Amino acid sequence: MQTPFSRYVWALLWALLPGLAAAYDLPEVRQSGVLRHLGVPYAHFVTGGGDGLDVELMQGFAASLGVRYEYVATDWNSVFGDLTGRNARLGEHGAEWLDTVPVKGDVIAQGLTILPWRAELVAFSTPTFPTAVWLVARADSPITPIVPSGAYAEDIALVKRAMAGLSVLGLENTCLDPALYDLAATEAEVRLPEKHLQPGELAPAILNFDADTTLLDVPDALLALEQWPGRFKVIGPVSEPQSMAAAFRKDAPQLLAAFNAYYAALRQSGQYRRLVEKYYPTAFVYYADFFAEE
16 A cells, blocks of 8 residues: 555656656556646646546546546646656757656646647547647638638638738647648748737637737637637638547556556447537537547
């Protein structure tokens, strides 16, 4: 039986001795008696009020392992370092490793989009939520939504042509980073906020006329449409379809496998669908195929 002191020793050694990193997998999580969930308050995945889709998902996962759940607050700039022990960012040729930092958690779950540069840093789970990046404007904007062509690539091209001459907000090192979608070639004025904003703050920013349009991922766009009815319009997609997932250290394959097994059982039982209905009821309108896999 693990005492509070022994759990403290495990956490301290893991944080201070990089050589132990390769050994901190499922057995060590069970030995420590706690699953540390790294999260940034974002949309309905992590609300900041103690609940959210990913919060409940990780609480259930911890219970399935027979360990205590612990939420560890972080931010978008630090979250990968808090998991892997090294900060990182999107560089010109993919992931760019930065300084070494203490490890603070075992899994990231916060509506995290799978992106190629992030896959260089972490091991992603089975996709848990469908998404994409949309261009969103105020309802009174002169830009009009595209007429869907039936082909994603053509729709993206239509949106990019419509962006010419407009300002668009994005956020570096997130799924809303303009560099990921070649927006520099659209003749749009790309704006990166001077002050640090969270992804959930971009929709209010264009209501304050900080820019003509903004990039939003689907879950956050759905919340904006719900929270400010009649104030926004979706112009169309800027990215191909994407997926969100939980992220684990690459040297924790057993913990990743345990989560994938837990998640598969949750979907098969219908419990995951009920969680999604609780936090994102409109997701079934846009992504019926993803959830129909159950």
